[in-house]
Amino acid sequence: MVSPWRLRPRCSGGAGVIQTASGLRLLRPPGPANRYRNAQIDDFGQWPGNPRALQPPFTLRLRARTSHPADRLVGTAGFGLWSYPWAWPLRMPQAVWFFFGAPPHDMPLAIGIPGHGWKAAVVDTGRPAARKWIPLAPVIVPLLNIPPLYRRIWPCIQRDVGVAEAVISQDIAQWHEYEIRWGLHESELLVDGITVLRAPSPRGPLSIVIWIDNQYAIVRPTGQLGWGVRACNEAQWIEVALISPFQFPTP
Template sequence: MPFEIHTTPGADVQPGATAGCWRLEIPPGPAGQYRLAQLDNYTKVARRSFPHAPPRTLHLRARVSAANLPGTWGFGWWNDPFSLSLGFGGGVRRLPALPNAAWFFFASPQNYLSFREDKPAQNFLAQTFCSPHLPVSLLSFGALAFPLMLIPPVARIMRSALRRVVREDSFAIGVDMTQWHEYRLDWRETGVTFQVDGQIFKTDLSPTPPLGTVIWIDNQFAAFHPSGKLSYGTLAYRQSAWLEVEMVHRGVGDQDRA
């Protein structure tokens, strides 16, 4: 399924000189303004119709403009659990869902994106989330109860409950992200294998399909700390930032080519 481009005002996604090469760039600006450049293949379909299930492979080369960019960036598969595509024209309205993902994910220090204290929640990660599909009635109740999450004692209870339902695994990746590196994800029913320049990180967790492919860079942060503190927002950029990718392989197992 081909990628679609989604950007906020001033951001840009440009194809490279050869097929499968892209440069995603967001402009400088103050906090309080969301800036995003994204490629995906799921924005206009219902979550149940997302295109991917195992076996699946994503293999690419990538680099970014600076090592400690404010916000997040990455590439992989997820179920868009918070319907972040609602800001784009033509996006499908969806209820929130529990997270399912397998991706290489960078999170600046303002983020804390883990329900467990024994797993890394910031910096550059190979990360997997595995959650069940919940009934619509429970998802609707969760959306209505979200304001209670701003009360730390309630948030701590909810965080503990989510830790029992949402399984996760992550590995800290120690590379110079401003240099070209080769990244590969192999998603199977029995788990996910991540590779960085041939170095292997494996988990037995396999996200619940279906998922969509996403490649993005933005200035957003979200944090759900063990203390129960919940915070989210957007961060300032003093200069433009970019993510460049060169697709090597994207398809079913080892059959299809990007």
């Protein structure tokens, strides 16, 4: 049994974390599209090999809801485990998590799954199988703009980079229980005790993250890339409760 570890706030742009009767509310304030606003709790900052860098098998359970339904949320939000590649040099994106992205966010990385919306997802771009595609990118990306070739080539790339996704039909604004079972070889994501995604596991180490922000990203296999922040005329939040085996931070 893993000892409880304490998550810590990491907020920007006037966002914050407040205590509620059931747990914590991560609050992103309203404002124009002039800065990044992010309310987040996490356990980042631990290098590989540190005992606080998570390794499988590991299970995360929590209850969560958002202030608005999916068609009114702005930016991205979610919770789960990922590699935090921006802070750990030479780490490729790896994750097993529940992820929401509001348009114009668009990352259609799994065949047949929209690039936005409320999803369960797994990715492991650090696999050796994934690296073989890097030097081929200048040739492959133009070919992916041809629909018949895209349908033929992309499933192979998707498999090698460890991408698997499933759309979540449950209302993100209502309380639901979420569970991530990160196994040595296979991961399982459940909503209210029902499996919504089962896929090969990303490798560790990974870290906990729970957040809501106002950003969007565009990463399309056909080569279109983009990033930006969105305006929002009202406060929005994600509320979490019953985090196991982690403890809440003190806001």
